[in-house]
Amino acid sequence: MKHMILLRSAFVLAFACIPLAAAPAFAAGTGRADAPDPLTLDPATMHETGIEIATLARRPLAEELKAPGEVRVDAYSTVLVTPRVEAQVLDRRVQLGDAVKAGQPLLKLSSVAVAETQGALIVAEQDWQRIAQLGPQAVSGRRYAEAKVARDQARAKLRAYGLTEGQIAALLRKGSAAADGGFELLAPVAGRVASDDFLVGERVEPGRTLFTLVEEGTVWVVAQLPPREAERVVPGAAVRIDAHGQTLAGKVVGRAHATDERTRTVPVRIAVDNRRDLMHPGELVDARIAAGGATSELAVPDGAVVLLLNQPTVFVDRGNDRFEPVAVEVGAAREGWTPIRQGLAPGARYVSRGAFALKARLLRSQLGEH
Known part of the structure; x- marks a missing residue:
């Protein structure tokens, strides 16, 4: 044998x-x-x-310009989730890599400022309901307006702190027992949790990034081209991306109007359909960009x-x-x-x-x- x-x-x-x-x-x-x-x-x-x-x-086949590229998140579909008021993290609802839906709770926070405003809204709402039942004929116009403005300002303040209309309505249904300063931070859009840089029990300031939500259905590939070749690239041009032994279709979103000082190349931004989750930020790929007329x-x-x-x-x-x-x-x-x-x-x-x-x-x- x-x-x-x-x-x-x-x-x-x-x-x-x-x-x-x-x-x-x-x-x-x-x-x-x-x-x-x-x-x-x-x-x-x-x-x-x-x-x-x-x-x-x-x-007809168009001429192609080949260039190295790097996969990046689609910034147009990326959202930073931050608190709008000083608060303490009480509980985590999702973890890194989780796919979340719009409106899904991400974590629970507690804030003294929110507690004060919750209490003020409950009192103002009760006051307004009583005066509204009496009507403007039974009370002075000034008192009627003051009650309505106090109610509306308290609601607006909670919305500014990041609470939704649904959360405010739930607060009013529960009454004074719910005015404890606790509230859930909700996902503003659907996406995947790309970062979650915080600890339970940590006190966080307004504007601190707690989560990064990324819609991975589309990613960007930033290709680097010599200035002379970059001038031939137009928005909407077809692109082929070679990655993981496969060829993916893309489209030019635009190109920078400045040359990178380190590489002396011009970045060209390409949008690529990534619904199969084949590419992830940080990967290096090859881009073939259609340029010029087809032959x-x-x-x-x-x-x-x-x-x-x-x-x-x-x-x-x-x-x-x-x-x-x-x-x-x-x-x-x-x-x-x-x-x-x-x-x-x-x-x-x-x-x-x-x-x-x-x-x-x-x-x-x-x-x-x-």
């Missing part, structure tokens, strides 16, 4: 060293008269293998090109359910398409999907496997 493995390994090594001129030998199958041709497939096998045929034609070129989908003998190859439909590998010269892939410079003519029928399956069948046949 060991000798068989060594013999097969030597055959693969020798096969990989065949010169480019020998590439057409792939079409000959195994060289055995009784061996089936691995590149002849009936319609049922083609369907099972996922092979699809297309006709080679020209298509008409013969092109095939990226997956239609495979390497055989280290040569880009496309499988061509020769009719009668038979395919043949044809060596081609290709250009740089753009927008998911690979330009064909030489090797195929317009109108050629080629394997647009399933080329790797044909390559695998061909290699197995060369090894004597079926």
Whole structure:
């Protein structure tokens, strides 16, 4: 068995060293008269293998500018959650990494100023309800206005402290027992908790960032381009982002109108759909930004090109359910398409999907496997 493995390994090594001129030998199958041709497939096998045929034609392809980029949070969808009054943290409701909904409690705070205003509102509300029932005819206009203003000012003060109308209504239903200064800080938007820099029991000042909520459905990629190339980038231009072995679609949001003093490059901001949660802030990626007008070129989908003998190859439909590998010269892939410079003519029928399956069948046949 060991000798068989060594013999097969030597055959693969020798096969990989065949010169480019020998590439057409792939079409000959195994060289055995009784061996089936691995590149002849009936319609049922083609369907099972996922092979699809297309006709080679020209298509518009835009020039692309390649640049390194860094993934950052979408600042337009990022919210800092801060207290609006001096308070003490009583309890934590969510943790780092949690996904929260808009209006969901994040933590409970206690504030002396809030307690005083809660009490003032309860008294002012009771006073106003009594005077409103009597009506402006039974009390002086001044007293009527004073009661209403006192009630409205207390409500406005609690809203300024960060309480919602729902929380204020709940306070009034509970009455004086609820005027203890405690209140929950609610999530202003839906998102994921990206930071929670505080401790339970800590006293926090107004404006102190307690949580950072990030909507991860979209992230930014900030690409760095030389000034001359950055001038060719326009808002809305299509972008391909290479990350984690996949290509993600993006769109240029805008570019800076100043050059970075350290790198002498111009930052270009790109919005990328991240609903699959593939990219996270701090990662380094490659961006390919469409620039200039599109040119008409013969092109095939990226997956239609495979390497055989280290040569880009496309499988061509020769009719009668038979395919043949044809060596081609290709250009740089753009927008998911690979330009064909030489090797195929317009109108050629080629394997647009399933080329790797044909390559695998061909290699197995060369090894004597079926």
